[in-house]
Amino acid sequence: MSEVTNLVSLVSFLVANEGISLRDAAKATHRTPARLLRDLERLMMCGVPPYSPSDYINYSLHGTGKAAQVRVKFAGHFARPLNFTPQETLALKYALEHFSRGADEQTQKQIDGLTNMLREALHGRVHELLNDAAKGFVTPRQTERMRKLIGMLSEAIEDQQLVEIEYYSAHRARLARRIVHPFGVLEIGAHFYLYAYCNTADATRHFRLDRIRSADPIDKFFDEQPPKRRDEGKMESLFHGKPKAKLVVRFSKQVAREVIDEWSDSPGVKIKQLADGRAQIETPLFNQFWAIGFVMGFGQHAELLEPKALRDELAQTVRSSLSAHTE
Amino acid sequence: MRTSVGTTERQLNLLSALLKAREPLAWDRIVQIEGYNDPATPIRSRQKRFERDLKALEASGLKIVRQKDFKHAAYEIDRGACLLPALGLSDEQRLLMYRVGMAYLEDDDAGPLKTHLSSALMKLQAGAGSDGLPARLPRTFVRRTLNRRRGESAQLEAIGAALLERRRVSFQYAGRGGKGSEKRTVAPYALVSRRGGWYLVGHDVDRDAERTFRLSRIRGKVTPANPRANQPEYEVPAGYDPERSFSAEVFGSGENAFKDVRIRFDAEVGFVIENEFAGIYETRTRRDGAVTLCLPQAYPGELLGYLGEFPGHWEVLHPPELRKLIVDRLKASLKTLGGRAR
Structure with missing residues (x-):
């Protein structure tokens, strides 16, 4: 998208939402308040002949700080936004499709309604793309149970209502009840997480949604805001947070090629091809449970070398799994 | 002046x-x-x-x-x-648009949708006229992302942008089992996430056929095939369904996969299986809460990678050959670890 169309969209948005606060305008237009003000300054340079003061776009702030109300003047010619470009149409279509894969029934209906309304209102190429374009970003659809859970938690988040969850902690390998203050549902990597303050832990936590057995809102509400940094608290994810340690795994020559192909170019990963055909990878360890599953998947073709504690845990996991089949 | x-x-x-x-x-x-x-x-x-x-x-x-x-x-x-025609949006639809924007665009890692989606949503909110935003803006959100694996985001972004623009891309690709990599030029049709990784499905220009590429096998940068092109270079065939290029089987499929696989999970973790697979695969829940997951087919490596998350909570029931293979692999794993673990 060109800078021109971005700035025109911004003006159209501000004309339509006269008096919106700087904070809300920045959030809704997906930029920081400082960037919004910079963009407005640029727009003040734009005008038409004969260049009297009222021929230049202008803006004013009423009030102070991020609560100040923004008013744009002399921009009536941008009151109606420019039509969608094909790229914008596709981006919107792809985002709505992707969003619906984790949405509950009610949200799904709203998405269908919005898409149908757009199909009817828009014409030409944009209409064709909305109707005919194939799917662009395809991720697995969540189960009905998960989508219901996401919908229920979203409502509790909105209402700032406490929720009692029954959660299976892989770390403790047991189910436990906790009362949490839900702040957000986040999709990270291949999983959804509930980001919440946990009364039991007295800290923020990320709870994997598929590990929540039950979730019930209780008749209590909270006022506090979530911490600004979302990675605060214990982040049990492979993809985010600070690495806990270094994971070192050696692979047999039968699977070495596959591992090298898979892990080459991954950030932070060192690969050694050993003289006897075996391969060894070193990678930051973000999530011990993922690491155990990953190494177990290769069976005898992978040997976890470091960290020592995780090697012992893996051995214990293998023993437990064996005993379930032999006792 | x-x-x-x-x-x-x-x-x-x-x-x-x-x-x-x-x-x-x-x-x-x-x-x-x-x-x-x-x-x-x-x-x-x-x-x-x-x-x-x-x-x-x-x-x-x-x-x-x-x-x-x-x-x-x-x-x-x-x-x-x-100019965008006048749009009559309900309060619910305005809120939905705001949510979608926050879901994908709140932080900087919005990926390939970022710029075009942001502009589209601004236009929609402006096109709705006064009160384009919901009266009360929610403060907390469902946050969605297209990123799946560490290391894939750069390729995802480059290919995603080309997919939106309908531009061909070039990259070095290391095919399975091959030595080294070779240059491929592809018209992207879709990006599909399966089993934790992203795949590009598109028309391979040199082979004049549809091909699937795993992003983790792309070496180096993905670049535009024709950097000077400023118009779409191709159309995705009408009615194209990218999911047809993929097996729906989570644990793999093929001639050598084990068929009619059944795994029982105890009551402690049975609900996790239902959360993840109910409605996708057959699940049988016993009175005590134990759940049997029935898979049409599966490969043992893919299965063990998943089962490792539930130490001691699962048992392969069927087929007997898979059960024996899993037991043998667990024993071999323990032997590999045994030399150093204790």
């Missing part, structure tokens, strides 16, 4: 003049617009600049009509084609 006007400001001036004009703009009026009105610059240079700007606006999707009835060419914007 300012003597230097940036490209963006100049194009905005031109667009403003086109939108405000009640009749086609001829050169005698264009030459008054800031950016084209510098008398020190030769007229031919200013005309060239104007033509470049006109092309840039047209490349942004604007339709500008050249009138030929006049003595000199004159230009008029096609308002019907260029």
